[in-house]
Amino acid sequence: MNMKSIKLLSLLIFIAWAAPSCVFLEDRLLVGMTLVRDAAAHGAVCLDGSPPAYHLHRGFGAGEHNWLLQFEGGGWCNDIPSCLDRAKTHRGSTRHMSKWEVFSGILSNNAYLNPDFYNWNRVKLRYCDGASFAGDGKFDNGTSLLYFRGQRIWEAIIRDILRKGLATAGNALLSGCSAGGLATFLHCDNFRNLLPLNTNVKCLSDAGFFLDIRDISLNPTMRSFFEDLISLQGIEPNLHKKCTQSFAFPKWCFFPQHALKYITTPFFILNSAYDVFQFQHGLVPPSADLHGHWNRCKLNPAECNATQIDILQGFRRGMLAVLNPFYQDSGRGGMFINSCFAHCQSESQDTWFADNPPRVHNKTIAEAVGDWYFNRRPTKEIDCEYPCDNTCHNLIPPPPKVSQIIP
Numbered sequence: 148m149n150m151k152s153i154k155l156l157s158l159l160i161f162i163a164w165a166a167p168s169c170v171f172l173e174d175r176l177l178v179g180m181t182l183v184r185d186a187a188a189h190g191a192v193c194l195d196g197s198p199p200a201y202h203l204h205r206g207f208g209a210g211e212h213n214w215l216l217q218f219e220g221g222g223w224c225n226d227i228p229s230c231l232d233r234a235k236t237h238r239g240s241t242r243h244m245s246k247w248e249v250f251s252g253i254l255s256n257n258a259y260l261n262p263d264f265y266n267w268n269r270v271k272l273r274y275c276d277g278a279s280f281a282g283d284g285k286f287d288n289g290t291s292l293l294y295f296r297g298q299r300i301w302e303a304i305i306r307d308i309l310r311k312g313l314a315t316a317g318n319a320l321l322s323g324c325s326a327g328g329l330a331t332f333l334h335c336d337n338f339r340n341l342l343p344l345n346t347n348v349k350c351l352s353d354a355g356f357f358l359d360i361r362d363i364s365l366n367p368t369m370r371s372f373f374e375d376l377i378s379l380q381g382i383e384p385n386l387h388k389k390c391t392q393s394f395a396f397p398k399w400c401f402f403p404q405h406a407l408k409y410i411t412t413p414f415f416i417l418n419s420a421y422d423v424f425q426f427q428h429g430l431v432p433p434s435a436d437l438h439g440h441w442n443r444c445k446l447n448p449a450e451c452n453a454t455q456i457d458i459l460q461g462f463r464r465g466m467l468a469v470l471n472p473f474y475q476d477s478g479r480g481g482m483f484i485n486s487c488f489a490h491c492q493s494e495s496q497d498t499w500f501a502d503n504p505p506r507v508h509n510k511t512i513a514e515a516v517g518d519w520y521f522n523r524r525p526t527k528e529i530d531c532e533y534p535c536d537n538t539c540h541n542l543i544p545p546p547p548k549v550s551q552i553i554p
């Protein structure tokens with residue numbers, strides 16, 4: 148047995164002995180899972196029928212009555228085979244999930260690493276429905292059974308946390324990354340309405356601003372993918388009511404760019420203008436690059452040729468164009484659109500706030516979000532275009548498992 152496994156073993160013995168709700172492993176905060184057991188009575192279950200879950204680390208001191216909720220992300224499943232596969236993994240079942248989650252970045256409890264939210268009650272909502280916590284339906288053909296209950300999971304978790312102190316929150320922030328960032332657009336006003344009028348409620352989406360665009364071969368890849376998702380999982384009735392009543396194409400209220408103007412709760416949009424997920428799956432999906440001409444560019448922007456860079460600059464301009472009304476609005480919105488090849492920058496310590504984090508106009512993401520949340524100063528930061536920003540931590544994932552995310 149080596150040192151590492153001895154450490155791990157003693158950690159496990161310690162957990163079994165003390166049954167704490169959190170532990171520290173090599174300076175990382177690990178927070179234990181809470182299953183929402185009575186959720187099944189409300190039909191709120193994961194794809195495979197297992198109970199939904201969250202991880203809660205209690206606030207303290209001045210943050211004792213403040214609440215940060217973070218939706219976990221992780222793609223979507225938009226047809227029966229992909230949802231059946233997903234139901235057998237940690238993305239579709241709490242039975243297969245890690246029971247301990249690292250709390251870092253915006254979830255960290257360390258004042259030096261997370262200056263504005265470290266002492267809040269911080270909650271990570273586990274993602275097991277495959278539809279950004281917004282579906283409501285079921286598939287049952289006698290041999291296969293799947294639950295599409297994201298909306299009910301959201302409601303069940305909120306009910307549980309309201310009882311644990313959220314109902315008397317002074318400050319509250321609903322956040323999330325990727326599919327979880329999209330969930331913050333979908334649930335922000337609903338969250339506002341569930342809390343007392345005197346609670347200060349705001350929402351933050353990280354890497355959730357999925358654009359309604361055509362890919363490089365002019366196919367509406369994202370639309371087709373979301374269209375299947377919306378109908379399979381029964382999402383449309385749960386979209387923002389004001390948007391679905393006013394917008395000519397109600398189901399496209401699923402796209403943040405169409406729903407945004409109907410959201411009345413103060414909102415912060417954190418996104419890279421070259422979001423690598425959207426680049427790899429929405430702008431240049433494998434179906435639009437059958438010969439793999441983009442493979443090297445997808446993994447390293449320095450390998451993109453001039454034509455490819457032009458296309459990426461067009462993507463950025465498109466994002467800024469649809470964000471322009473929000474940018475011009477003098478209301479309580481905030482934004483941080485940087486030019487790093489990244490996807491999700493609030494959960495990782497490297498990008499949130501650390502020794503050398505990405506900056507725009509010399510401001511870190513944690514400072515920008517804190518300044519906006521506490522009304523310290525208006526915060527709408529837009530970075531100059533690639534490759535001007537030398538503070539980036541380009542976070543490009545290994546080649547995607549295409550079949551699980553976008554066909």
Ligand SMILES: *[C@@H]1O[C@H](CO)[C@@H](O)[C@H](O)[C@H]1NC(C)=O
Pocket residue numbers: 227228288289290291
């Ligand atoms: C039910 O659906 C699954 C997945 O699509 C399929 O493999 C199976 O054959 C279906 N069973 C029946 C009875 O149609």
Ligand SMILES: *[C@@H]1O[C@H](CO)[C@@H](O)[C@H](O)[C@H]1NC(C)=O
Pocket residue numbers: 440441452453454455
């Ligand atoms: C860049 O690469 C693409 C894909 O291989 C190719 O079609 C295009 O002509 C190249 N452009 C330049 C300027 O080399």
Ligand SMILES: *[C@@H]1O[C@H](CO)[C@@H](O)[C@H](O)[C@H]1NC(C)=O
Pocket residue numbers: 509
């Ligand atoms: C940028 O911010 C850092 C710390 O926040 C500060 O030390 C530095 O002087 C600032 N640089 C400029 C050019 O304002």
